[in-house]
Each structure stands twice: as structure tokens, then as C-alpha cells.
Amino acid sequence: MTKLMLDIRNLRKSYGDDLVIEDLSISLAEHSVKVLIGASGSGKSTLLRCVNLLEAIDDGQIFLDGEDISEVGVNADQVRSQIGSVFQSFNLFPHLTVLQNITLAPRYVHKKSQADAQAEAMALLSRFGLSEKANQYPELLSGGQQQRVAILRAVINRPKVLLLDEVTSALDPVLIAEVLALISELKESGMTMMIATHEMGFARQVADEVLFLHNGRICEVGTPEALLTNPQSPELSAFLTALRGAGRL
Amino acid sequence: MSYLPSPLRLQREAARRLASRRSTWLAIASTTVVGFIIVVVISGAPGFDRVRASFFSAHYAWSALPHVLTGLWLNLRVMLIAEVFVLIFGLLIAIIRTSKSPVLYPLRLIAALYTDIFRGLPLLLVLLLVGLGIPGLQLSWLPNSAVLLGTVSLILTYSAYVAEVIRAGIEAVNPAQRMAARALGFSQTQTQRFVILPQALRKVTPPLLNDLVSLQKDSGLISVLGAIDAIRAAGIETAQSFNFTPYLVAGALFVALTIPLTRFTDWLTKRQDRARQHQGQW
Numbered sequence: 001m002t003k004l005m006l007d008i009r010n011l012r013k014s015y016g017d018d019l020v021i022e023d024l025s026i027s028l029a030e031h032s033v034k035v036l037i038g039a040s041g042s043g044k045s046t047l048l049r050c051v052n053l054l055e056a057i058d059d060g061q062i063f064l065d066g067e068d069i070s071e072v073g074v075n076a077d078q079v080r081s082q083i084g085s086v087f088q089s090f091n092l093f094p095h096l097t098v099l100q101n102i103t104l105a106p107r108y109v110h111k112k113s114q115a116d117a118q119a120e121a122m123a124l125l126s127r128f129g130l131s132e133k134a135n136q137y138p139e140l141l142s143g144g145q146q147q148r149v150a151i152l153r154a155v156i157n158r159p160k161v162l163l164l165d166e167v168t169s170a171l172d173p174v175l176i177a178e179v180l181a182l183i184s185e186l187k188e189s190g191m192t193m194m195i196a197t198h199e200m201g202f203a204r205q206v207a208d209e210v211l212f213l214h215n216g217r218i219c220e221v222g223t224p225e226a227l228l229t230n231p232q233s234p235e236l237s238a239f240l241t242a243l244r245g246a247g248r249l
Numbered sequence: 250m251s252y253l254p255s256p257l258r259l260q261r262e263a264a265r266r267l268a269s270r271r272s273t274w275l276a277i278a279s280t281t282v283v284g285f286i287i288v289v290v291i292s293g294a295p296g297f298d299r300v301r302a303s304f305f306s307a308h309y310a311w312s313a314l315p316h317v318l319t320g321l322w323l324n325l326r327v328m329l330i331a332e333v334f335v336l337i338f339g340l341l342i343a344i345i346r347t348s349k350s351p352v353l354y355p356l357r358l359i360a361a362l363y364t365d366i367f368r369g370l371p372l373l374l375v376l377l378l379v380g381l382g383i384p385g386l387q388l389s390w391l392p393n394s395a396v397l398l399g400t401v402s403l404i405l406t407y408s409a410y411v412a413e414v415i416r417a418g419i420e421a422v423n424p425a426q427r428m429a430a431r432a433l434g435f436s437q438t439q440t441q442r443f444v445i446l447p448q449a450l451r452k453v454t455p456p457l458l459n460d461l462v463s464l465q466k467d468s469g470l471i472s473v474l475g476a477i478d479a480i481r482a483a484g485i486e487t488a489q490s491f492n493f494t495p496y497l498v499a500g501a502l503f504v505a506l507t508i509p510l511t512r513f514t515d516w517l518t519k520r521q522d523r524a525r526q527h528q529g530q531w
Binding site: 052077094095105 | 425426428429430431432433434435436439443444447448451
């Protein structure tokens with residue numbers, strides 16, 4: 001039996017009167033990849049932000065590797081240091097070089113020596129063909145390169161779970177491909193991931209399971225094939241029709 | 250294949266050259282006219298000869314120079330020491346005012362009160378209150394040197410300005426930067442130190458340097474407390490000769506002292522503007 005890396009139980013989250021996530025449960029086994037799809041406002045991003053404790057949840061529990069991280073008084077900094085998060089807008093630190101961006105957390109959060117952190121970072125960068133960018137500032141990189149660096153900045157800390165929130169939405173199609181290739185390779189190497197995306201082709205490629213969110217609830221679950229070709233609910237059918245109409249499927 | 254410029258290009262370039270030559274001549278002509286008018290108006294003024302004798306006398310300038318320079322050395326030390334303390338206190342106050350910790354609430358309140366008061370109080374009043382009020386208390390353990398109290402007054406006033414500039418910089422950093430840092434596991438303090446402050450200080454360097462230029466020139470105000478700085482020295486010379494040239498000497502020296510910093514500020518601002526155009530970020 002594989003162990004559960006992330007276990008979300010009966011999560012509920014609202015902003016004021018606006019109920020964003022309602023009684024949502026997801027469990028993510030080690031080395032598995034789950035992809036969240038759904039229209040904007042369906043609660044995908046909020047869900048990811050709840051998991052890395054950037055949002056306070058209203059009700060329910062979240063377990064990371066067996067530990068209840070939704071408990072009162074949990075050390076949020078320590079929890080976040082075990083979760084990797086990548087955002088739509090990259091959010092690289094503009095005053096630091098690529099190498100400094102990647103080594104900052106290993107050095108000051110995970111207390112590694114500068115030499116160790118740099119050696120690890122350089123190994124990662126060269127593995128993904130970015131080593132000649134090590135000493136450049138993010139501004140000089142293409143969007144795709146920036147996002148790949150942002151992913152490596154999270155991956156270097158060996159997170160128990162990697163959360164990817166619409167990481168390709170700000171990129172043009174050519175750049176999307178290089179980011180997706182990196183994520184596929186992370187899947188090969190066994191990274192546990194939860195991914196919110198609008199890229200259905202990509203969902204098909206990496207997802208062990210796809211979850212369709214609608215109005216803060218899981219509306220439909222299944223393999224990518226089943227969900228994308230044979231939707232059961234009228235909500236998912238409508239969503240897929242809309243995507244097809246926009247040429248995104 | 251070699252490139253031969255088309256006749257169209259040559260024609261265009263000739264027109265541009267002509268236009269630029271014309272602008273140069275226009276600039277020279279208008280400068281000459283304006284300069285001529287200024288000279289005629291001033292030198293034609295009925296009191297011109299007396300003004301020239303009492304403000305622009307080479308003889309008095311030369312004889313006052315050593316004393317004014319000695320005074321300027323005091324200004325220089327005062328401004329350098331004040332600048333160091335102003336930057337430290339300004340940074341501390343800005344950090345306190347932007348902190349969220351409930352423990353720091355009283356400090357936040359005091360910092361807000363302090364900046365409100367000292368940004369509003371005229372520097373001259375602060376100088377008089379500190380410089381005359383503190384010795385007036387007649388507490389033997391309190392310092393009563395005019396230079397020291399004058400420097401303290403400068404620090405009190407300018408720390409408030411600089412704190413507000415730095416605070417504006419901190420608040421101008423994109424909130425997503427803080428979120429990204431927290432998501433990596435950085436604590437509140439680490440986020441501030443490694444991510445927010447470096448970006449904030451870079452953003453506000455030009456206005457910060459501008460405040461330092463202003464501080465340099467205002468260091469001349471400590472003369473009202475009796476410290477013998479450049480302005481006071483010039484005043485003493487003037488009192489002996491009834492010629493105002495020494496003041497002008499002091500003024501020229503102050504300008505010379507601030508010009509490097511103002512030029513540097515301009516250069517830095519321009520460089521940052523260019524960078525911002527390049528990437529639309531900062």
C-alpha cells in the first residue's frame with residue numbers, strides 16, 4: 001500500500017458570504033499526480049493556497065505525510081518549507097540572479113552551506129538545460145525560462161508535494177511546451193504533484209487522475225481519458241464544449 | 250552582397266542633419282540673447298556697483314576663505330555623521346511601521362507619532378528646542394555642545410523623512426513577492442530581510458539621495474546654535490568687514506559639496522527609468 005502524501009478531508013473555505021470550497025476531500029498518494037480542471041472561480045487556486053497555508057481554512061482537515069497541518073498552532077513556516085508552490089506569475093525575486101533565487105531557501109530555510117546549495121542548484125540547472133542562465137537576472141529570461149527556474153526553486157527543497165497553479169497561463173504556446181516538458185520529467189522522477197491547469201492535452205499526459213471542480217465541489221473524477229472523452233455530468237460536458245469552442249481541447 | 254544606401258535614405262539623412270544643425274544654432278542664439286538681457290538688466294541697475302563691491306569682492310573672498318573652509322570641515326563631519334544615523338533610524342522606523350506583529354504595536358504607535366511630528370516641525374524650531382531647551386534643563390549629565398545638539402536635531406528631523414520614503418518603498422514591492430517567499434518557508438523576518446527590503450531600497454534610492462542632499466545643505470543651519478560652521482565663520486568675517494562676500498563663498502562651497510550627490514542621483518534615476526522601460530517591472 002502506497003502512503004498518502006496529502007490528505008484533504010472535508011475542506012470548506014469561504015470569503016465572507018462567498019463559499020469557495022464546499023466539503024471537498026482529495027487524497028494524493030506518494031509519486032502520484034492529480035490534475036484539477038474547471039472554470040475560473042471553481043476553487044482550484046484557493047484549494048492550492050489552502051494546502052500551503054497561505055489561506056486559513058474554515059473547516060475540515062489537511063494532512064501532509066500523516067501530519068495534521070490544519071491544526072491550531074502548527075508551525076506554518078515549517079509546513080510550507082515541505083511544500084513546493086509555483087504560481088502563474090512566476091514571482092522570481094528580481095533583485096537576485098537565477099542561482100541566488102534557487103539557493104536562497106536551501107541556505108536560509110533548510111540551513112545548507114552555500115557550497116552545497118550552489119552545487120545542488122547547478123546540478124538541477126544543467127539537468128534542465130538552464131546552466132548558462134545561472135548568473136543572469138530573471139528580467140533577461142524568457143517567460144518559459146523564468147517559470148522553469150521558478151519550478152526548480154521549489155523542487156530543490158525536495159518538497160513532499162509540489163503544487164502548480166496555472167503555471168502556463170501567462171505563456172505563449174511555444175514556451176508552454178518547455179515548461180510542460182519539465183513537469184513531465186518531474187513526474188518521471190516520482191514527484192508527487194497537484195496541478196491546476198487549463199491545458200487539457202497536458203492533463204491527459206501527466207495526470208493519474210483528473211478532478212473536475214465546479215462551484216467549489218468535486219463534480220467528477222476519473223482517468224484523463226474517461227473524463228475528457230466521456231463526461232458524465234452536464235457541468236463537465238458544458239465545460240468541455242466551451243473549451244472545444246475556444247480551440248483549447 | 251554589399252549594401253548601397255538608397256537615394257531616399259541619403260536624402261532623409263541630409264534633411265535630419267540640416268534640422269539638427271538648425272536646432273544647435275537656435276539654441277546658441279537664444280542663449281546669447283537671454284544672457285545679454287540678464288547682464289544689461291543687472292549691470293544697469295542703479296545699485297549695481299555697490300552690490301558688486303559688497304557681495305563679489307575678490308579681496309574679501311580670498312581673506313575669508315581659510316576660515317570658511319575650517320567651518321566647512323565641521324559641516325562635512327556633521328553631515329556625514331548625521332547621514333549615517335538618519336539612514337539607520339529611518340530604516341528601523343520604516344520596518345517598525347510596516348511590521349504586523351502585535352507585540353510591536355506600541356512601537357508602531359510611537360513611530361507613527363514621531364514621523365507625524367517631526368515631518369511637520371520646521372527644522373529651525375527643532376534646532377532651537379533641542380539646542381537651547383536641553384542645556385536649559387541644567388542637567389549636568391546631558392551634553393550641551395552646540396555641534397552635538399545641532400546634529401541631533403538634524404537626525405531627528407531627517408530620520409522622519411527618510412523613514413517615510415523607505416516605508417513607501419516597502420509598500421511598493423509587489424505583494425506576490427511576499428507570498429512567493431512565504432510559500433518557500435521563509436519566516437516573516439526572513440522575507441523582509443532577503444526579499445522585501447532589498448527591492449524596496451533599490452526602488453527608493455533616488456528620493457533617498459535627494460533627502461541626503463537636502464540634509465547636507467541644512468547642516469548649515471546648526472550655525473544658529475553658535476557652532477562655528479561655514480556659515481557662522483562667514484558671518485564672523487562679515488561682522489568684521491561689513492562685506493557680504495564671505496557668505497557667498499560659503500554658499501558656493503555648499504553648492505560644490507552637494508553637486509556630486511545630485512548628479513549621481515540624476516544618473517541613477519535615469520538608469521532606473523531605462524531599466525523600467527526595458528522590463529516593465531522596476
